[in-house]
Amino acid sequence: MDEYDKNNLKKVNNKLFRYVDDLPIVTKMYEDELKSYVDEQNSLKGTIKFTHEFEENNQLNYLNTTLTWNTTEKRIDIKWYRKDTGSNRLLHYESGHHKSVKINIIKNMTNRIIDTTRNNIQQKDDLNKLSGILIKSKYRKYFIDDTIMTCLKQVNNNIIPTTNTIQTFKNSKNDMEYILSLPYVNGMKVLKRKFEKLNNKLDFSYPKKLNSLVTSTIKPPSKAVVYQIECECGSIYNGETKVGLTNRSKQHDSIIEKDDENSSSEMVQHHRQNLSQCMLNPNLSFMIDSDADYRKRRIKEVIYSVINNSINKHDNIDNTWNNILHKESIKIRQHIKFKKKINTLKQTE
Known part of the structure; x- marks a missing residue:
C-alpha cells in the first residue's frame, strides 16, 4: 500500500491518511471526478482494488468515527460513530460478572469518546448516546453518571499512571503470597476480601462464555482426503484426492464401467486379472485420513498403502522408515478399523 500510495495516488492526494487499507482523503475533486479516478485505478493491473464513499452533508464515516467538515473554522471535526445496524447493547448489568468488569466497560467506552473528540x-452528545445504550443494558443511571464523571475528572486533571504508581503496583503484586483465579459467581467478592487479608490475591475468570458453548464457525469437512476401498478377495486399494470422496468414487465407477483392457487403473486391472470373480466397489469407499497439504497427503497415502500392501501405485518410501511402520502398524490398522466402523454407522443411519 505504501508503494501504491507513492506511485498511484498523487493526483487525488491533497491530504491523505491511512489505517491499513482504509484511506480518508481530502481532495478538490468532485464526486464524478473521483468515481472516474477510482475506476481508472481499478483498471490497472494488480491485486489492489478500491471502493469509495463520498461525503454527504459535509460528513463521512471512517472506522468508528464520523468526520465532519467544519466550513466555518476550516477544519475536520471528529466524533464517535455507531452503525445504524449496531445492536446498541453491551454486557447486561444483571449478568454474572464482577462489578469491576461493568465499571471497566463504562470507563473504556467513555475514554474512547473523550479520546475521539x-x-x-x-x-456531551456522544456521552448521552452511550448513557442510553447502557440504560438499555439495565445499567443504573446513577452508576453510569458517577463512572463517566470519574473519567472526565481524570482527563481534566490529567491524571495518568505514573512510574511510581506502576512500581507500587508491581511491588504490591510481588508481596502477594499466592495469586488465584476462580470462576466468578455472586458473593465471590466476600471471599476476595478475606483472601486479601491473608495477603493473597483472587482474580475472577468466566469460563462459560457464549463462544465456548456454541460453534463460532461451522467448517465443511475437508475434501482433501486419503481413502480406502476393500475388495471381496481381501485386496485393498488406498488413494488420495482433493476433489472429495464422493466425486472420486464416481470417477472410479466410470473407469470400472468402461472395463478397458488397456486402462491404467489398478482397479480395472485387478478385476481383469481375477476374471471378474471379485469386485472393488468404489461406493463402499471410506475416508481414513485428511490433509489439505498435498505433500503430506501423499505421504499418508504411502504409509497406508505400505501397511495394507495396497494394490495401488504409490510413491516409494525410504527403507529407514520400515522399522517405524512395522512398530506402529497395529495402531495404524486400529485407526483404519475405527474409521471403517464410523462409515458403517453413517450408512445404517
Whole structure:
C-alpha cells in the first residue's frame, strides 16, 4: 500500500491518511471526478482494488468515527460513530460478572469518546448516546453518571499512571503470597476480601462464555482426503484426492464401467486379472485420513498403502522408515478399523 500510495495516488492526494487499507482523503475533486479516478485505478493491473464513499452533508464515516467538515473554522471535526445496524447493547448489568468488569466497560467506552473528540458539545452528545445504550443494558443511571464523571475528572486533571504508581503496583503484586483465579459467581467478592487479608490475591475468570458453548464457525469437512476401498478377495486399494470422496468414487465407477483392457487403473486391472470373480466397489469407499497439504497427503497415502500392501501405485518410501511402520502398524490398522466402523454407522443411519 505504501508503494501504491507513492506511485498511484498523487493526483487525488491533497491530504491523505491511512489505517491499513482504509484511506480518508481530502481532495478538490468532485464526486464524478473521483468515481472516474477510482475506476481508472481499478483498471490497472494488480491485486489492489478500491471502493469509495463520498461525503454527504459535509460528513463521512471512517472506522468508528464520523468526520465532519467544519466550513466555518476550516477544519475536520471528529466524533464517535455507531452503525445504524449496531445492536446498541453491551454486557447486561444483571449478568454474572464482577462489578469491576461493568465499571471497566463504562470507563473504556467513555475514554474512547473523550479520546475521539475534545469538542465539548460533541462529547456531551456522544456521552448521552452511550448513557442510553447502557440504560438499555439495565445499567443504573446513577452508576453510569458517577463512572463517566470519574473519567472526565481524570482527563481534566490529567491524571495518568505514573512510574511510581506502576512500581507500587508491581511491588504490591510481588508481596502477594499466592495469586488465584476462580470462576466468578455472586458473593465471590466476600471471599476476595478475606483472601486479601491473608495477603493473597483472587482474580475472577468466566469460563462459560457464549463462544465456548456454541460453534463460532461451522467448517465443511475437508475434501482433501486419503481413502480406502476393500475388495471381496481381501485386496485393498488406498488413494488420495482433493476433489472429495464422493466425486472420486464416481470417477472410479466410470473407469470400472468402461472395463478397458488397456486402462491404467489398478482397479480395472485387478478385476481383469481375477476374471471378474471379485469386485472393488468404489461406493463402499471410506475416508481414513485428511490433509489439505498435498505433500503430506501423499505421504499418508504411502504409509497406508505400505501397511495394507495396497494394490495401488504409490510413491516409494525410504527403507529407514520400515522399522517405524512395522512398530506402529497395529495402531495404524486400529485407526483404519475405527474409521471403517464410523462409515458403517453413517450408512445404517
